[in-house]
Amino acid sequence: MACIELIKKLSNAFGPSGCEREIAQMIKKEISDIAPDAYIDRMGNLIALMRFGDISASNRARIMISAHMDEVGFMINEVKEGGLLGFDTIGGISESVLAGRRVLIHGKNGFVDGIIASKAIHHKDKNERKKAVAVDKLYIDIGAVDADEARAYVEVGDFASFSSEFYEFGDGYIKGKALDDRIGCASLIEVMRSLYANAPSESIDVFCCFTVREEISLSGAKTAAFALRPDVAIVLESTAVADIAGVDASRRVADTAKGVAVSVMDRSTIYDKELIRLALDVAEAEGVKAQLKRYVSGGNDAGSIHKVCDGVRTLALSVPTRYLHSASCVAHIDDVCSQARLCELIVRNICEV
Amino acid sequence: MQLKDLIFELCAVPSVSGFEKRGTQRLLEILGDKLEFVAVDGVGNHIFRKCCGRQNAPKIMLDAHFDEIGMIVTDITEAGFLRVAPLGGIDAAIMQAADVIIYGKEPIRGVVCSTPPHLREDDELPEITALMIDTGLSKERASEIISIGSPVGFAPVYAELLGQRLVGKSFDDKACAACALFALINAPTSSLAGDVYVLLSCTEETSRLGGVTAGAFSLSPDYAMVIDVNLARVPDTKSFETVVLGKGPSISVSAATDVPLTRATQRLCEKKGIAHQMIAAPSSTGTNATSVNLTREGIPVVDIGLPLAYMHTYNELIDLNDCNTLCALISEFICSGEIAEQMRCLEG
Amino acid sequence: MELYSTIKQLCLCPSVSGRENKIRQLLSSLVEPFCDELSVDKLGNLIALKKGTGGGKRIMLAAHMDEIGFMVTFIEDNGMLRVAPVGGISFVGAAYSRVISESGVKGTIVPNAKTKPEDYKSDCFYIDIGASSKKQADAMVGIGDFFVVEPHLQKLKGGRVCGRPLDDRVGCAVLLGIAENLSECVLKDDIYYVFTVQEEVGCRGALPSAFAIAPDMALCFDVTATGDVPDASPMACRLGGGAAVKIKDASVICDELITSRLSEIAESKKIKYQREVLLRGGTDTSSMQLSGSGASVGALSIPTRYIHSPNEMCELSDAQACIDLATEFILSI
Incomplete structure (x- = not known):
């Protein structure tokens, strides 16, 4: 799968919070064919705007999709x-x-x-x-x-x-130092490619944001959202799960290989009910594997995005990831595909909410 | 005016955290003829400026917080003693029998009650909320001057020790405010790299984000410097968490501020031979810098520190040499065309 | 509007943080007669504008309409629901209370059998909805469903009321009372009555609404703790002491220009008031103070005992004093 090579390249690259320039340049180059106007803002966020439908329409929907580039x-x-x-x-x-x-x-x-x-x-x-x-x-x-x-x-x-080796192992699992959240970055690139290849007909502006400094204060997404003023935001993340031996089923958060995890509430956000419904409905209709996050833990860029300016309706789609914030994060490649696919489908159906 | 005099004058302005507007009049008396007063906003930020006179010049913000730690009256007991709560992180260890001033309708003196040793049941220090303040007044008399919500501050006493070292209250952060103002007052208009604003921000000690967020939002500068005190090395502290008195201001490298601007400031100091100390503050500076950085679309900010020992006591200690060096650093910063150019290039 | 029946009507409409649609509908219908424009923002804040004649200030008056509760995080094989708290739930207080979901499913919240009260935390609680299996439970509820402790309200002899969630439906009722009082007045100023969302999870909703309104001045209406119960932390605030003029809480220090003006008006109009310094707990006041370029803020609080428990208690005369004082304050600007 092409996606794995991209994740490997991104995960191995250097980008702790506050020092994401190498990642930004790498992604900018990666998407140069489909988003030649992508730019790095003064906080270091990489932002690419994709416009669809009738450009002159007055009430164009503004969607922000974010994945953070930084790692611990x-x-x-x-x-x-x-x-x-x-x-x-x-x-x-x-x-x-x-x-x-x-x-x-x-x-x-x-x-x-x-x-x-x-x-x-x-x-x-x-x-x-x-x-x-x-x-x-x-x-x-x-x-x-x-x-x-x-x-x-x-x-x-x-x-x-x-500094740790990236490899594939077991039945579809990948291991790397910065899967959180280079997985999300890779998914976002996939989403951009799919939308580029098969443009939606609705009048929507999609702001694809590769953000900085999520790991220290959910910060790059905050300033990006201020600048972009989206109506809706979708956060592509990796979420810490414990579907491992010895952990009670009620505290595993989500299971790897069971699909992308949709959040209802975490420590920083209560998510938009209609967007959650849309995500679950679309996943079911299109046969994309999805699961609800089953524990309240962690937080992500949504925490700062949803309160910016006059508010943003927000959804988070996460890849269940084991051993998060260590040198050996582990995730399942099918879940990454589900994340990208579901995000793309939500964008295509966003006008329903 | 000498820098030392300005420091002492600012420190004597009453501005307990959350009550900064009480200092407006006095601030204007001190600074009104030296800098242009822009505004005091709804939250309690005071803003002064000096413009360079050129069109489309960058807007540079220097932030130093003007509030100081203190207490607030929560009750007046039947016997006329005052119950209080802390405003900011006050160390219970320095409170027994401390001199304070209660800012009621007029300022009055008070002493924190202290239980004599032979009546103490254990060694544990009472929390601030368990302290009482003795005003020497009956409840009726006290209530005429003081009400629930009156701010309480430490009594200002200043002294000069050996070797240019100064002690007093609220050098945190008024010594830094004085340095920023002093540097700007003395900078010739023509040498400024842009329009320079000094934000004397409020509620740094008591609010999670600080009043600085509102000030930075309305000013919307192109880049900024946040100047606050930094913990000086004293016995029983860690070397990587502290700076050394007398060795110049500190420059913090942090993922929560602008690293390019930080390194540019460091290089500027190296080039101009300004003594400075580098310190790592990985995820947060613990100052206004993080808040400023996250305002609006993001404001590039560098975090500068003045070494200070015995922080949050009424005998904070600083070195006047560090203050002079800090002034020199600020002057170079606000006059640096190189930094202004670099910040312009980072846009977009 | 009669104050008690308004409070009761609002209390009996369960709406947990982040899922405030029911209470928003109810409040929309109640505030509509007193304002010129009604809108709902992206997070769900309800904003009612009474337009001024022009040349005046923008004044924001806010009370939060959400309440604390629980979210279902997991369904056990035996049909028990595991939950996470939404906002500052006291599990000691909530243990064995009756609970009800958004869709009306009833149950009781119970600690694990061997957990001692001093060890209570969300992981050792479950909701028993009477289901005998996961399958049966799945048919009634899902992960992500919200529950609240069952609402109720009654008048005690002597003018106090007891029930939940007085925090902050009593503040909403105060806001409605002010809106009613001012509805016939001609004012220069634009008055925004804002019923905010998500206060209980960290004063989130007030931020965007204050950003959009950009008020010159903002007042918050919420409950505050009291020092008039056995073994309470010292606090010079009591039930029946009148409107509490907030000087400070854990998140904000109010603008002295507002607090002193409120005190002066209360003195001159003979409205019962007390000055409040709250050491623990924050309010939307702070969010309004620091949103955007910032605002001059104050707050009037309704003294309330046993906040966040299944039985909160306040006095109607204090709520009425808040309405009277705020009305006079606005008229005096």
Whole structure:
């Protein structure tokens, strides 16, 4: 499937919150044939407008589709004596998935490899062995022999991300460091291609937004929505699920391989009832696999979009993703296809709401 | 006017968080003949400016919050003592027997009640809401001057210590406000890179977003600098979370501000030989910078800090050398054609 | 309109945050006679405009029409419904209450048998609708359906009322009372009566409505806590003490120009009032203050005991004082 190659390329690219330019350029190039006028706004969001139907019509529907380009990551906060680097997380990363990981630092003269490390198990006492190591007790080792050598490559404020191999495994599953939300970016590109190939006849403006800084404060989407003033927004996300051994069925949130997840409520948004209904109806009519999110958790760009200006009716379509915010996010490729397909169909039927 | 005098004068203006409009008149007396007063808005932001006189010049905003931590009267007891609640993060450890001023119909003196040691049941400090303030007045007399909702501030006492170090209350953030105003007052009109606005913003200490959001929204600048105090290194603090007194203002790199503008400001300092300290604030600066950045379509912002020890006490400590350096940094920033050009290129 | 019957009518119309269609319909019909234009925005805020003669200010008066409740997140094999709270539910208070869904399905909300009250949180509660299997439950409800604790209201001897959700249907009733009072008055100012959505989940609805209206001045009408019950946190606010002029709550400090004016008018017109400093809990006031370029804001609160419990209590005379004071305030501008 072509989509997997695209996800792989996007997931492997470097883009922690606040440092998304590489992703934006990559996507801009990817869509240059179908959206040559795509532009990067002053916050760093990549925005492509696709216009359909009668351009001169006065009451054109304005739809924003957003997928965030950023991933969780790290920032260097100290060059220590001895050349080790202190760091802190950008976005919500559990301390339990940090120790031992490979990272990539965007240094002043280019990328630098490193590992997140702490003392070995031999040096840990009984209590220390039971707990994850706190972030301020961990450090990044880039192999520098002293602080001066480290400073030649890295300065305080440099960004870093997980560095981990992308692969396909099992029965249709994919694994990568930044599936959250490069999956959504890939889906959005798919949606654009489908709409481009088979243009809707209704008079609609579709603003395709690849947003920045979702992981720290749902922020790029907020300013983009302010500028674009959409009537309706569809957020393409990946949502943390726990359809794994040992978790009670009522707390799994959603199941991988069972279709795209439609949110009713999360910590930042109560979603528009009619849009939810439209999504479920269209999914059923067209045979797209979809499920309702079955737990209230997390939040996404919808949280800032729906309150912008005089309000935006908002829907979220998420790919169920295991081990979110770690170096090894896992999702099912069929769910990505369902996400893209359902989003496209909603755009085609949007005039019903 | 000397910078030090301006700092002390601003710090003495009563502006407990949420009650900034009480300071309007005094602010105008201090600044009215030095800068153009633009407005005080509905929320309580005060705005001053100096224009460069050129058409289509960029609009540059310098933000420093003008509110200070304090308390608010929640009740007047039968015996005439005042019950209070905190406005902003007040440390209970400094409250026993502290000097305060209650801003009623007129300002009056008060002392925070302190239980003598032999009557204390345990070592635990009472919460702010459990404190009482002694005004020396009966309930009837107190009620003539004070009402529920009257703001309470620390009594202003300032001193100069060794080596240009100053102590006093509400240097957070009025020392920074003074530096921004001082830099703009002394910048020749012709040297400005654009029209420069100083936003003395309100309710930073008490509101989640800060009154700055409303101010930044109505001003809609092309780019901005947020100037607030930053925690100075003292015993028992972490090096990567703190800055060093006397080593110049801090520049925060954060995913929640504009990284290109931040690095451009850093390079400007390096080029001009202005002492500065870099600090990482990965997901949030904890200042107005994040709010400003997310206003409207997004406003590029750089977050600058003045090293300050003993934050949120009535004896905050700063180094006047840092203040002078901060003024120099601000002057270069508002006069930098290079940064103005870079910000223009980022558009679109 | 008679105040008590209006409050009761509003209380008995369940509408949880984000799903306010029923109460919006009811309020539309009630406010319509008192305004010139009615509109509903994209999030569902109901905006009623009484046009001024021109040259005046834009004044926004707001009360939220949503209430706290539950959302169904999962249906167990045995037909029990797992739920998440919508807004600040007190599970200790709600345990074993009767609940009702948007479509009228009734049930009771129950904690897991072995969970102790001090450990109550949403994950250990379920709604029993009397279904004997998942199949039977599926036929009546679905994931994403909303429930509320069953509404009810009664008059106590002495003029107080008890029931739910007084938060904030009593504020809506106050707003209707003001609208009725002002309906025959000729004013310069444009008055916007706004019934907001989604206050209980973080004052969300007031933001866009205030953005669209861009008021010069805004007043909020909501309930506030009191200090007049056993073991209450100290608070100089009580039932029967009159309209509570809000000085501060956890989310906002009101403009002194408004709070002092309200106090002065109350003194001169002999309307019973008290000054309110609320330490926990926010209101739409903050959203209106910081939306767009910001506004000068104030609030009048109706002192209410046991807020967010199945039995809230307030005094009609306090609500009436809010109506009277707000009316005089608007007329004095």
